[in-house]
Amino acid sequence: xxxxxxxxxxxxxxxxxxxxxxxxxxxxxxxxxxxxxxxxxxxxxxxxxxxxxxxxxxxxxxxxxxxxxxxxxxxxxxxxxxxxxxxxxxxxxxxxxxxxxxxxxxxxxxxxxxxxxxxxxxxxxxxxxxxxxxxxxxxxxxxxxxxxxxxxxxxxxxxxxxxxxxxxxxxxxxxxxxxxxxxxxxxxxxxxxxxxxxxxxxxxxxxxxxxxxxxxxxxxxxxxxxxxxxxxxxxxxxxxxxxxxxxxxxxxxxxxxxxxxxxxxxxxxxxxxxxxxxxxx
Amino acid sequence: xxxxxxxxxxxxxxxxxxxxxxxxxxxxxxxxxxxxxxxxxxxxxxxxxxxxxxxxxxxxxxxxxxxxxxxxxxxxxxxxxxxxxxxxxxxxxxxxxxxxxxxxxxxxxxxxxxxxxxxxxxxxxxxxxxxxxxxxxxxxxxxxxxxxxxxxxxxxxxxxxxxxxxxxxxxxxxxxxxxxxxxxxxxxxxxxxxxxxxxxxxxxxxxxxxxxxxxxxxxxxxxxxxxxxxxxxxxxxxxxxxxxxxxxxxxxxxxxxxxxxxxxxxxxxxxxxxxxxxxxx
Numbered sequence: 001x002x003x004x005x006x007x008x009x010x011x012x013x014x015x016x017x018x019x020x021x022x023x024x025x026x027x028x029x030x031x032x033x034x035x036x037x038x039x040x041x042x043x044x045x046x047x048x049x050x051x052x053x054x055x056x057x058x059x060x061x062x063x064x065x066x067x068x069x070x071x072x073x074x075x076x077x078x079x080x081x082x083x084x085x086x087x088x089x090x091x092x093x094x095x096x097x098x099x100x101x102x103x104x105x106x107x108x109x110x111x112x113x114x115x116x117x118x119x120x121x122x123x124x125x126x127x128x129x130x131x132x133x134x135x136x137x138x139x140x141x142x143x144x145x146x147x148x149x150x151x152x153x154x155x156x157x158x159x160x161x162x163x164x165x166x167x168x169x170x171x172x173x174x175x176x177x178x179x180x181x182x183x184x185x186x187x188x189x190x191x192x193x194x195x196x197x198x199x200x201x202x203x204x205x206x207x208x209x210x211x212x213x214x215x216x217x218x219x220x221x222x223x224x225x226x227x228x229x230x231x232x233x234x235x236x237x238x239x240x241x242x243x244x245x246x247x248x249x250x251x252x253x254x255x256x257x258x259x260x261x262x263x264x265x266x267x268x269x270x271x272x273x274x275x276x277x278x279x280x281x
Numbered sequence: 282x283x284x285x286x287x288x289x290x291x292x293x294x295x296x297x298x299x300x301x302x303x304x305x306x307x308x309x310x311x312x313x314x315x316x317x318x319x320x321x322x323x324x325x326x327x328x329x330x331x332x333x334x335x336x337x338x339x340x341x342x343x344x345x346x347x348x349x350x351x352x353x354x355x356x357x358x359x360x361x362x363x364x365x366x367x368x369x370x371x372x373x374x375x376x377x378x379x380x381x382x383x384x385x386x387x388x389x390x391x392x393x394x395x396x397x398x399x400x401x402x403x404x405x406x407x408x409x410x411x412x413x414x415x416x417x418x419x420x421x422x423x424x425x426x427x428x429x430x431x432x433x434x435x436x437x438x439x440x441x442x443x444x445x446x447x448x449x450x451x452x453x454x455x456x457x458x459x460x461x462x463x464x465x466x467x468x469x470x471x472x473x474x475x476x477x478x479x480x481x482x483x484x485x486x487x488x489x490x491x492x493x494x495x496x497x498x499x500x501x502x503x504x505x506x507x508x509x510x511x512x513x514x515x516x517x518x519x520x521x522x523x524x525x526x527x528x529x530x531x532x533x534x535x536x537x538x539x540x541x542x543x544x545x546x547x548x549x550x551x552x553x554x555x556x557x558x559x560x561x562x
Contacts, residue, residue, distance in 0.1 A: 161443075161486055184515075200478050200482075201481075205441070266408050268411045269437075279420050279421065279443075280446075
């Protein structure tokens with residue numbers, strides 16, 4: 001067990017940006033292990049990996065997904081991450097392709113020194129994900145850990161302001177975002193990417209720390225945009241954006257309990273307390 | 282009456298950025314009239330003015346506000362704007378200090394060629410506004426006009442993602458934002474201001490056109506930040522940001538009905554239809 005901590009203690013977060021290869025689960029887990037060990041050696045206590053980090057993203061068929069997806073926490077991918085987390089005494093959030101019975105989910109698992117902690121299943125499915133996965137049926141859980149209260153959102157979930165609002169209202173302090181961001185229409189190549197804009201706005205509007213770990217590379221013709229980002233609860237970047245094309249590990253040290261002071265904007269305003277629940281629930 | 286139009290027709294919006302002077306209602310209305318005539322001459326069909334454009338913002342006392350605030354639509358400020366709108370055959374949204382009985386609201390009025398259309402009262406009050414105004418009690422109305430369906434939000438309302446989400450779900454196509462943005466803590470002077478980030482995210486997440494008219498200048502020690510902005514329903518700027526310090530008029534031509542195509546991201550995704558109302562209402 002790690003030394004006991006609490007959410008008023010600083011936490012060093014790492015976001016690992018890399019290129020999973022479609023179908024190469026063993027090689028992807030090897031790539032993850034190398035980077036998790038490196039991030040831990042550099043002081044990370046909470047490590048975020050991309051969406052579908054074990055399987056890759058662009059499935060040709062449901063049959064292909066079925067060969068790659070595994071149960072959580074009993075499958076090979078989850079077990080290997082749990083073994084790493086317990087050995088290294090570190091918390092890990094990773095996107096994984098999950099099978100549960102005959103149903104497939106685009107999921108993320110949280111594990112730590114104490115082993116398996118919990119799973120989030122992506123609620124908002126993007127584009128052809130709808131052909132392969134079911135929409136998440138676990139709501140938006142918040143996991144109380146010794147580091148702080150952790151929520152998870154995956155990629156297109158971040159297009160829905162309700163995701164972050166619900167997590168904030170349920171007490172989350174840090175949102176881990178495993179993602180596979182793709183280019184958005186009409187993006188000016190010189191401008192900040194919309195995915196970063198959305199998450200900065202979400203962090204600022206909710207007083208949440210947000211750690212986004214994206215992938216890079218082009219898979220079966222689908223490009224991904226990198227630019228992983230760790231955002232302060234004020235909405236300003238703490239680390240990143242990472243590069244558009246290369247492997248990277250971002251680091252930032254935060255204090256989860258700071259969300260309460262950052263949400264208290266002045267003697268009159270508190271950004272959750274000022275909600276007009278009488279009007280919009 | 283203007284020639285009949287419908288919301289599939291292009292609409293030219295103007296956002297007027299200027300410096301209202303605290304307490305000088307007549308001079309402020311003169312300044313507004315000059316700029317409204319100019320914007321109309323340049324083709325504007327919908328003109329947005331800043332928050333509290335008739336009164337100024339930093340009140341010393343409730344007594345001072347009581348001397349400045351007027352009923353809507355029967356007071357001098359509203360009547361002068363209505364006369365302008367009918368004469369020029371143009372739609373105008375302006376922030377106004379409103380008194381209703383013994384109650385004060387930080388309001389915005391919409392008027393057009395047909396006269397008075399409606400009022401919105403700011404729902405989320407910022408800082409010392411809480412000393413002078415009551416929170417808005419009219420919800421988030423959407424006004425059906427010949428130009429399109431118009432919603433209104435004022436300044437700090439934009440910090441609440443629910444504002445734009447509710448307006449989008451109620452059918453709004455164009456959100457007019459009279460505002461008096463102030464500097465936010467920890468703003469990097471080289472970075473895009475958070476107010477612009479928030480409204481770009483809101484436009485993108487909801488498929489809404491958003492037209493923000495800010496003020497400039499420093500009033501009784503309170504600086505304002507300008508940088509008015511007109512945003513496409515994709516989230517990308519159509520005009521602006523305007524300067525941080527100077528008068529300006531931004532123009533952009535939009536087609537309100539385009540929101541439905543812009544919300545339909547691909548054959549699987551519609552950004553309002555993809556909401557998980559089963560989870561978050």
